[in-house]
Amino acid sequence: MNLLAAALLSVSPFVFAKTPVETSPIREVSGFISAPIIIGMESVFTEEEDVVTADIPYETEYEENKEEEYGRELILKEGKTGTSQRYFKVTLWRGEEISREFIREEIEPPVSEIVSLGTKIVWRDLPTPDDGVLSYWYKISATSTAYTPYCPGCSGRTFTGSTAGRGSCAVDPSVIKLGTKLYIPGYGICKAEDTGGAIRGNEIDVCFPDDETAVRWGRRSTEVYLLTNNP
Structure with missing residues (x-):
């Protein structure tokens, strides 16, 4: 040779x-x-089939239900995750992949979840130790964090332009509309006047006039009662 x-x-x-x-x-x-x-x-070339499988998430579709109380959800139809299978012809040279050719794709489509969403507003009375009997139309569970008007990153003014102080709170406007009056046990009545970059979902910041009272409140789980701005 x-x-x-x-x-x-x-x-x-x-x-x-x-x-x-x-x-x-x-x-x-x-x-x-x-x-x-x-x-x-023995050939130094070999071919094999490779199948790459991936999940396709299902979507959730909501149907309004005027007979159910606002916020209540009832699953009418379970969702099902779909799958995608992509087939490839893989060529190997001495065990190392040197080329990959797409052959076909087989898809099992996902099935959407159907949820009934209540829209009926029901007012309820809420006895409180300091503010008498209040009427609320919705209650959410949230995580609350104390802040002061001049904490790092704070300017003393709220997003809506008011002066920050006790009775001001910061919310995620996609969950609680700005301008809504709220009641928080242990804190009292506050108004949703502010926002914050770290406030997402069921998060709420409550304002205190000084560091001492803010530290005592700290960060805690609480119920938040919505008193105004019902849909």
Whole structure:
């Protein structure tokens, strides 16, 4: 065997040769080699099929229910996650992948979840120790954090332009509308006047006039009663 050709064949599946090159006891090739090379009786090229599976999340669709109390959800139909299977032909050279060809995709589509969402407003009385009997139309569970008007990042003014102080609170407007009056047990009545970059979902910041009272409140779980701005 030509020594240069033998050296090239040991490192690459593709070889240019001017003279016939013997690649094994059973095969002789010349010129540009594009077919699988046989070493002994074993091909250095192999092909296999690879299947890549991924979940397709289902969506939730809401149907208004005027007979159910606001915020109540009832699952009418369970959702089902779909799947995607992508098939590939993979070519290997001595066990290492050198090419991947997409063949087909099989999809099992997801099934949407159907939820009944109550929209009926029901007013209830709430006896309080300091503010008498209040009427509320909705209650949420939230995490509350104390702050002061001049804490780091605070300007002393709220998002709506009022002066921050006791009775001001910061909310996520997508959950509680700005301008809504709220009652928080242990704090009292406050008004949603402010927002904050870290306030997302059922988070609420309540304002205190000084660090001492703010530290005593700290961060805690609480119920928040909505007194105004019903839909």
